[in-house]
Amino acid sequence: MPLPNVLKTPPLFQKLQWILDPVRYMESAVQQYPDLFTADIVGFGDTFVFVQHPEAIQAILTQDHTKFFASGRDNTLLQPLVGDQSLFLLEGQNHRQQRQLLVxxxxxxxLQTYAQQICTLTQMQLSQLLPQQPFIARSLMQQLTLEIIIQVVFGLSHGDQYSQLKQLLTALMDLFRSPLTTSFLFIRSLQKDLGTWSPWGRFLQIRQQIDTLLFTEIAVRRAHPNLDRTDILSMLLLAQDETGQTMSDRALRDELMTLLLAGHETTASALTWGLYWIYKTPGVREKLQYELQSLGDxxxxxxxxxxxxxxxxxxxTLRITPVAMLTFPRVVQEPIELLGxxxxxxxxxxxCIYLLHQRPELYPNPKAFKPERFLDRQFSPYEFLAFGSGARRCVGDALAMLELKLVLATLVSQAEFELVDAQPELPRRRGVTLTPSRGVKMRLVS
Ligand code: HEM
Structure with a gap:
């Protein structure tokens, strides 16, 4: 059966455009096909269908898995980063069991135990900023979200292990800082180890160093169990499946890597977008400060x-500039109709989270930043989809929202900032996510 609304652009051109300028790719496709279209882009399979109509999104994300299966094997793009036993790649029963453990x-x-830590870590970052000295918000937010996630996952906030892990994870993610450097994830033929000067060689080297740190930490924790610890690694070390089997070192490593990466990259970009919109849009900062003052000292x-x-x-912020452009894949299990x-x-x-959030009938004047939309009406989970939905809904959604609120509230209430650069920031690919193209240059005024 022919696939619906196949884009006419030659596949190679589509692939390149998807890697180099995904927003333009999606915006031009939606002009032709407003509700769904078939894309031919690298990394997932030969062809697949982008869906941006809320009804169809509801169908694919919530119908039982005998119709749309929340597959993991179609996430192989992320395999080099997180490994085969990551939640991203698990499916079926294994996936359900692992989610029961992680959610x-x-x-x-x-979450309450993390709230104070988030505020304290934000204040520490803030105290290191010098007045009038420009800084790149994306870098600052990445430092901060990395500190938060290392503390949540490992319970670590200082020491050699902590500093090395922070430095290596930053170096790893910086390999994906531009669409071009991200290409090797999408194009298999670029995955060649030509020494540390080649992108793939450098990637393998950093990954190896991170693995050594993670396996060492796992071994130390196994040798000295401490039942009073409340971090995620301590909990995963104790977890057993129904046969009483505990997780292997490899499975633990893959899950730790998943949480560390998914848990800070996305949030760092979302926070940077938040700062951008707050300081770019007249009136927003003042309204926030007024609301925060109502809570007292x-x-x-x-x-x-x-x-x-x-x-x-x-x-x-997550509506107008969603960090994740797409949900994970769902695979049709039996011949079915979607929107006819x-x-x-x-x-x-x-x-397609990005295009859903740009639908004018849901969000009039969609390119304008208007928080009031979310005060005036309640959006269904298929109209506002920043964290996906159903069997693969984001495990860290509540933590991410808590971080967004507390970090932005702390910064806005305790200091005065301004944007240094008057030019608009555009969404640009960073790995599989969207981030502000220049990282948002800001200055602490007082
Ligand atoms: C603003 C921040 C974040 C955004 C926008 C985001 C977005 C998403 C999206 C769209 C999905 C796929 C959902 C689907 O296919 O239905 C997802 C999955 C996932 N996210 Fe997040 N996420 C964020 C933060 C986090 C954090 C803080 C963590 C961990 C601490 C995390 C861990 C995960 C994991 C493990 C999955 C895979 C779930 C599964 O396969 O069952 N994310 N996220």
Missing amino acids: PPFHGSR APNPLEIARLPYLSAVCSE YPLDMGTIVMG
């Missing part, structure tokens, strides 16, 4: 996290 520590009362972090305008600013288009078994479909 609780990132939600509910456990030393507000409880959880009270801050409940503030409506602050929450709306964070949601609108027939799809064969085996077709790969993905929710």
Whole structure:
């Protein structure tokens, strides 16, 4: 059966455009096909369908897995980074079991213990900024979110292991800082080890150093178990499957890598976008400051996290500039119709978060930053999709939202900033995510 709304552009050109300028690629495709289209881009399979209509998104993400399977093997693009036993690549029963283990520590009362740490770490970063000295917000936010996730996952906040891990993870992620340097993830033929001067060689070298650190930490923790520790690694070390089997070192390494990478890259970009929109859009900073002042001098972090305008600013940031462009793939299990288009078994479909969030009937004047949208109406999980939905919904959604609210609230209430650069920031690929093209140059005024 022919695939629906196949783009006419030659596949090679599509692949290059998807790697080098994904936003232009999606925006030009949606002009032709507003609700869904078939893309031919590298890294996932021969062809797959981008879906940006809310009803169709609801169908692919929530119908039972006998119709749309939340596959893991189609995430092989991420395999070199996180390994075969990462939650990203697991599927079926193994995936469900691993999620049952990982979701609780990132939600509910456990989150409260992270709230104060987030505020303290933000204040420490803030205290290192010099007045009038320009800084790149993306770099500062990356340092901060890395510190937060290392503390949540390992319970580490200082020491050699901590400093080395921070430095190596930053170096690893900086390999993906531009669309060009990201190409080797998408183009297999570039995955050649030609020594440390080649991108792939450098990638393998840094990955090896990180692995050594992670395996050492796992061995130390196994040798000296401490039941009082509440970090994620301690919990994973104790976890057993139904046969009483604990996780192997390799499985632990893959999961740690997944949480460390997914848990700081995305949040760093989201925070940078948040700062950009707050200081770019007239009136937003003032409204935030006014709302924050209403809580008095030393507000409880959880009270801050409940503030409506602050929450709306964070949601609108993830709406207008979503860090994740797409959900993970879902695979059609039996011939089915989506919005009247027939799809064969085996077709790969993905929710297109970026295009969904640009639909004018949901978000009038979609290119304008307007937090009030989120105060005026409630959006369904298929209209606002920043964290995906269903079987693969983001495990760290609540932690990410908490970080967004508390970091932005701390910065906005405790200092005055301004943007240094009047030029608009455009969304640019960084790995598989979108980040501000120049990283947002700012200055601490006082
Ligand atoms: C603003 C920050 C973040 C954004 C925008 C984001 C977005 C997403 C999206 C769109 C998905 C795929 C959902 C789907 O296919 O339905 C996802 C999955 C995932 N995210 Fe996040 N994420 C963020 C932060 C985090 C954090 C802080 C963590 C961990 C601490 C995390 C861990 C994960 C994991 C492990 C998955 C895979 C879930 C699975 O396969 O079952 N993410 N995220």
